[in-house]
Amino acid sequence: MTHLPNSIEARDIAYQLHAYTDARKHEDIGPMVIEKGDGIYVEDNSGKRYIEAMAGLWSVALGFGEKRLVEAATRQMEKLPFYHTFTHKTHGPSVELAEMLVNMAPVPMSKVYFTNSGSEANDTAIKLIWYRSNALGQPERKKIISRVRGYHGVTVASASLTGLPNNHRSFDLPIANILHTTSPHYRTMKKDGEDEAAFARRCAQDLEDLILAEGPETIAAFFGEPVMGAGGVVIPPDGYWEAVQPILKKYDILFVADEVICGFGRTGEMFGTKTYNLQPDMMTLSKQLSSSYLPISALMVNEKVYGPVADESHKIGVWGHGYTASGHPVAAAVALENLKIMEERDILSHIKSVSPKFLSRLNAFNDHPLVVETRGIGLIGAIELAHDELSKTPGALGAKANAEFHANGLISRNMIDALAFCPPLIISEKQIDEMFDIAEASLDNIAKAL
Template sequence: MTQLPNSIEARDVAFQLHSYTDARKHEEAGPLVIDSGEGIYVQDNNGKRYIEAMAGLWSVAVGFGEKRLIDAAVRQMEKLPYYHTFTHKSHGPSVELAEKLVGMAPVPMSKAYFTNSGSEANDTAIKLIWYRSNAMGKPERKKIISRVKGYHGVTIAAASLTGLPNNHRSFDLPIEQVRHTTCPHYRTVAKPGESEAEFAKRCASDLEELILAEGPETVAAFFAEPVMGAGGVIVPPEGYWAAIQPVLKKYDILFVADEVICGFGRTGNMFGTQTFGLEPDIMTLSKQLSSSYLPISALLVNEKVYGPVADESHKIGTWGHGYTASGHPVAAAVALENLRIIEERDLVGHVKDVSPRFIERLNAFADHPLVVETRGLGLIGTIEVAHEKHADAPGALGGRLNRELQERGLISRNMGDALAFCPPLVITEPQIDEMFDVFAGALDAVAKDLDASA
C-alpha cells in the first residue's frame, strides 16, 4: 500500500489543485495553511498571525470569527438545511433576502436572482441579456462590451468579459460575442499632455467608436466595475462615468454594474453605484453580501430587463436556467444577518471615518523610490512598484514584495507589480497604521536588497 503523506502541507500538494497558482511551483513551495481567524487577523497552522489585508478575497466585511453569522448558519441549518427555488418553490430566507436587496438598491430594481459566486452572477447576466434580446425580436443584439483590465469572473462567459490575458491564455477565450474597450487608467493609458477630463472624454469616445464599428444594433450590454478591482484597483478619472453613461443611453445599451467587490460599503457608500452616480439596469453582487462566510451571489434586474424575460418564459413555458444552490437557505440566512450587522454597526459610516487615514497612509508611499503610483478610494487601494532590475519581468518585483510581506505577517495580493489593500471593513485606525507599518518595513527591506545587489 502506498504510504500517504502525513502533514497537511504535503497532503495539499498531493491532492489539491489551486486557483490562480503555478501548479508545478506549488509542488515545490507548498501552501500557507490558514487555521483560524478573528477580526482583521488570521492564523496559520503553526500559530503565526497575519493581518489579512485582502479580507480574504476582497470579501470579509465584518471580519473573521463573527459569532452572529455562525449562529445564523446553525439556526437555519437546524430548521431547513437545504431547499431550492425551482418550479414555483421557495423558502423564507431567499424571499427575505430578495426583498432586502431590492429595497436596498440605489436605483429602481424589480427582481433579485441568486447564484453562488460573482462569476456565476455575471455569467447569468449574459444569459439573461441574450434571452431578452431574443424575446424582443432582436436576435442580432448579442455583443457584450467590457474593458481591458476589467475583472468579471472565471466561467467561460465571465472570463471572456474579464480583460486580463492570463484569464484567456490556453482557455481559447474570449468567446466571439465579447469586445473590450479602453481601460480608464489615466497614468498608463492617457496620451502625453492629455488632462484627466480629456482622457475621460476619450474613453467615452473610444466606446462610442467601438459601438459604431460593431453596429449599435448588435451591441446588447456594457459590463463594468465602479472601481476596477483585480485588474489593479483602478479608480476612474473624474468625469469618466458622466461621459460613459450617455453613450450607453444613446444607443439603448444595457448597463451592468459589477458590484462584486465594490458593494456593501467598500467605496464609502453602500454601493459603488452611489459613489459614482451610476444608473445600471443590472447589478451583480457577491463577496461582502455574506462576508464570504458562505457562497452566495445575486443579480438585481430592473423592469426593463425583467419584463421581456418574463414574457419569453411564459411563451416558452419556462426560464430554463438555475443552480442547485441558488438562494440556498443557509447562505441566504447568513447574508441577511451579515447585512444586519453592516447596518446596525454602521460599517459604511465607519469606512467614511477611517478612510482618510487609510488613504493618507497609502499615499504616503508615493515618494518611495520603488513606488510608481498609489491608488485608492474608501477602503480599497493599491501601491504599484517598479525597479530597473525587474523591468523585463513584469510582476517579479510585486511577487518578491508580496513574499516579504507574508514573511512579516501581512497577507496582500500582487496583481503584477501592484500590491492590493482591501481589509475587512471593521479595521480601526490603529490597525491601519499597523498594516502600513508592516508594508513600510517590507518595502524598505526589498529596496535595500536591490541596492545591495547593484
C-alpha cells in the same frame, strides 16, 4: 485505500489543484495553511499571525470570527438545511433577502436571482441579456462590451468579459461576441499632453467608436466595475462615468454594474453605483454580501430587463435556467444577518471615519523610491511598484514585495507589480497604521537590498 502523506502540506500537494497558482511551482513550495482567524487577523498552522489586508478575497467585510454569522447559519441549518427555488417553490430566507436587496438598491430594481459566486452572477446576466434580445425580436443584438483590465469572473462567459490576458491564455477565450474597450487607467493609457479630463472623454469616445464600428443594433450590453478590483484597483478619472453613461443610453445598450467587490461599503457608500452616480439596468453582487462566510451571490435586474424575460418565459413555458444552490437557505440566512449587522453597527459611518487615515497612509507611499503610483478610495487601494532591474520582468517586483509582506506578517496580493489593500471593513485606525507600517518596512528592506 491509498496511503495519505502525513502532513497537511504534503496531502495538499498530492491531491489539490489551486486557483491562480503555478501548479508545478506549488509542488515544490507547497501551501501556506491558514487555521483560524479573528477580526482582521488570521493564523497559520505554525502559530504565525498575519494581518489579512485582502479580507480573504476582497470579501470578509465583518472580519473573521463573527459569532452572529455562525449562529445564523446554525439556526437555519437546524430548521431547513437545504431547499431550492425551482418550479414555483421558495423558502423564507431567500424571499427576505431578495426583498432586502431590492429595498437597498441605489437605483430601482425589480427582481433578484440568486447564484453562488460573482462569476455565476455575471454568467447569468449574459444569458439573460441574450434571452431578452430574442424576446424583443432583436436576435442580432448579442454583442457585449467590457473593458481591458476589467475582472468579471472565471466561468467561460464571465472569463471572456474579464480583460486580463492570463484569464484567456490556453483557455480558448474570449468567446464570440465579447468585446473590450479602453481601460480607464490614466497613468498607463494616457497620451502625451492629455490631462485626466481629456483622457476620460477619449475613453468614452473609444467606446462610442467601437459601438459604431460593430453596429449599434448588434450591441446588447456594457459591463463595468465602478472601481476595477483584480485588474489593479483602477480608480476611474473624474468625468469618466459621466461621459460613458450617456453613450449607453444613446444606443439603448444595457448597463451592468459589477458590484462584486465594490458592493456593501467598500467604496465608502453601500454601493459603488452610489459613489459614482451610476444608473445600471442590472447589478451583480457577491463577496461582502455574506462576508464570504458562505457562498452566495445575486443578480438584480430592473423592469426593463425583467419584463421581456418574463414574457418570453411565458411564451416558451419555462425560463430554463437554475443552479441547485440558488438562494440556498443557509447562505441566504447568513447574508441577511450580515446585512443586519452592517446596519446595526453603522458600518458605513465607520468606513467614512477610518478611510481618511487609510488613504493618507496609502498615498504617503508616493514618496517611496520603489513606488510609481498609489490608487485608492474608501477602504480599497493599491501601491504600484517599479525598479529598473526587476521591472524588466513584469510581476517580479510585485512577487518579491508580496513575499516580504508575508515574511513580516502581512497578507496582500500582487497583481503584476501592484500590491492591493482591501482589509475587513471593521479595521481600526490603529490597525491601519499597523498594516501600513509592515508594508513600509517591507518595501524599505527591498529598496536597501536593491
